[in-house]
Amino acid sequence: MFEKIYSPVQKLELLPFTNLFVKRDDLIDPYISGNKWRKLKYILLKAQKEHKTRLITFGGAYSNHLVATAAFASRSGLKSTAFVRGESVKNEMLMLCSLFGMELIFTDRESYKDKKRLFEKHFGDDEQAFFIDEGGASIEATIGCSEIINELAIHYDHIFCVAGTGTTAAGLLKGIQDHNLKSKLHIIPVLKGGSFIKDEIEKYTPLSEHLELHLDYHFGGYAKTTPELIEFIKLFTTNTGLLIDPIYTAKMFFSIIDLQKQNLIGANEKILAIHTGGLLGMFGMKDKF
Numbered sequence: 001m002f003e004k005i006y007s008p009v010q011k012l013e014l015l016p017f018t019n020l021f022v023k024r025d026d027l028i029d030p031y032i033s034g035n036k037w038r039k040l041k042y043i044l045l046k047a048q049k050e051h052k053t054r055l056i057t058f059g060g061a062y063s064n065h066l067v068a069t070a071a072f073a074s075r076s077g078l079k080s081t082a083f084v085r086g087e088s089v090k091n092e093m094l095m096l097c098s099l100f101g102m103e104l105i106f107t108d109r110e111s112y113k114d115k116k117r118l119f120e121k122h123f124g125d126d127e128q129a130f131f132i133d134e135g136g137a138s139i140e141a142t143i144g145c146s147e148i149i150n151e152l153a154i155h156y157d158h159i160f161c162v163a164g165t166g167t168t169a170a171g172l173l174k175g176i177q178d179h180n181l182k183s184k185l186h187i188i189p190v191l192k193g194g195s196f197i198k199d200e201i202e203k204y205t206p207l208s209e210h211l212e213l214h215l216d217y218h219f220g221g222y223a224k225t226t227p228e229l230i231e232f233i234k235l236f237t238t239n240t241g242l243l244i245d246p247i248y249t250a251k252m253f254f255s256i257i258d259l260q261k262q263n264l265i266g267a268n269e270k271i272l273a274i275h276t277g278g279l280l281g282m283f284g285m286k287d288k289f
């Protein structure tokens with residue numbers, strides 16, 4: 001399960017990109033995609049070590065994390081249950097979850113807020129149940145994400161990644177610190193008011209001068225887009241053959257080009273963009289394309 005993974009670094013040769021490399025974590029697996037694979041790796045190992053047989057987790061109806069957990073569970077011979085935020089719906093993501101054998105419990109938004117309580121109520125006396133927080137946020141997840149840095153063969157002046165909860169960002173910062181790299185870590189929160197990401201990162205690793213947050217590329221907030229972003233995605237994919245999604249990775253690639261345009265990044269400096277995967281999330285925005 002955790003042998004060798006396929007995540008090459010590829011150079012984007014096409015204009016207007018200069019010196020832009022992409023870490024293709026999206027290629028690790030179509031369903032356990034990108035950073036979700038990184039985040040779940042040590043969580044799953046912990047669950048197995050504790051002889052747990054059912055993974056219990058939480059997410060919205062278009063959560064990449066739910067599909068990843070469902071796929072991981074079925075491939076590891078484990079059962080899985082998800083508390084899905086909101087009223088009962090059907091969609092492509094939940095269809096995949098069901099195919100992988102995940103039990104779905106639709107949960108009203110008020111009860112959903114207290115995840116520990118939901119776990120206790122439904123699985124409190126099930127010794128085999130293993131709690132995984134929404135999005136997999138945990139120290140184990142940061143360790144998995146820090147391994148992205150171990151895999152880099154050359155120096156990059158700038159490393160770019162998006163943030164939802166900031167767990168992946170924390171892992172990357174930790175990796176950069178552990179390896180004493182001089183790279184700058186640029187984090188693009190996809191939510192409005194993303195400065196809380198700093199507090200989230202600080203739970204796992206001390207803040208350092210490596211870190212720079214860019215708060216103005218949220219395009220209206222989580223799962224929000226603008227016609228400009230949609231147009232950007234179409235052009236980007238047509239010109240590079242690389243798929244990006246409107247919720248996460250498109251906001252990162254947009255920011256890179258924008259910062260280059262403003263000369264905030266030198267033309268000769270090497271940039272690494274982490275493609276965190278999550279392409280299935282596009283199905284939640286079919287009508288926009």
Ligand SMILES: *Cc1c(COP(=O)(O)O)cnc(C)c1O
Pocket residue numbers: 034035036064065135162163164165166167168169248249276277278279
């Ligand atoms: C979940 C997800 C993220 C957010 O990761 P965090 O660790 O929560 O910041 C980023 N990109 C993609 C594609 C995702 O699916």
